[in-house]
Amino acid sequence: xxxxxxxxxxxxxxxxxxxxxxxxxxxxxxxxxxxxxxxxxxxxxxxxxxxxxxxxxxxxxxxxxxxxxxxxxxxxxxxxxxxxxxxxxxxxxxxxxxxxxxxxxxxxxxxxxxxxxxxxxxxxxxxxxxxxxxxxxxxxxxxxxxxx
Numbered sequence: 001x002x003x004x005x006x007x008x009x010x011x012x013x014x015x016x017x018x019x020x021x022x023x024x025x026x027x028x029x030x031x032x033x034x035x036x037x038x039x040x041x042x043x044x045x046x047x048x049x050x051x052x053x054x055x056x057x058x059x060x061x062x063x064x065x066x067x068x069x070x071x072x073x074x075x076x077x078x079x080x081x082x083x084x085x086x087x088x089x090x091x092x093x094x095x096x097x098x099x100x101x102x103x104x105x106x107x108x109x110x111x112x113x114x115x116x117x118x119x120x121x122x123x124x125x126x127x128x129x130x131x132x133x134x135x136x137x138x139x140x141x142x143x144x145x146x147x148x
Contacts, residue, residue: 028086032060041083049087049145053100054079055137062135069106069138073113076141084145091117093145096124100140104129110139 023046030041043050056065056072057079065075077091084090101110107127115122123143133140 042087044087047147049089051080051143051145053140053142055134055140064135064137070109070113072137072139073110077117080143089145089147093148094123094143095146096144098142099125099127100130100133102130102133102138106138
């Protein structure tokens with residue numbers, strides 16, 4: 001079953017990328033990030049916002065907030081809220097998230113903070129355990145949003 005879901009997602013992404021060729025592309029970069037970091041905070045193609053993976057960094061810094069997966073997850077969504085606000089969107093426009101946990105034992109703590117960020121309908125989501133994240137973060141989340 002997983003093999004088929006992965007293939008379906010790959011086909012959907014390929015189709016959306018083909019459609020994206022005919023649309024304007026807007027790049028947003030958090031001005032607080034160092035210019036030598038090789039990524040953008042978000043790329044907008046049409047109504048779709050591709051948000052870069054975000055760790056729970058304190059605003060204006062590259063320092064991860066203390067307290068582990070719960071506080072970092074809350075900070076991630078505060079950071080996303082700020083980024084989406086610059087793009088005339090909000091957390092309610094997020095349709096898909098991928099969560100990377102440094103330790104799967106933090107799942108419940110992350111999940112509680114994640115659920116608080118989406119009090120209504122929740123986006124589609126995948127969660128996986130990984131072996132290490134940038135800056136020693138406990139969690140990283142990347143999302144896809146569609147402007148409403």
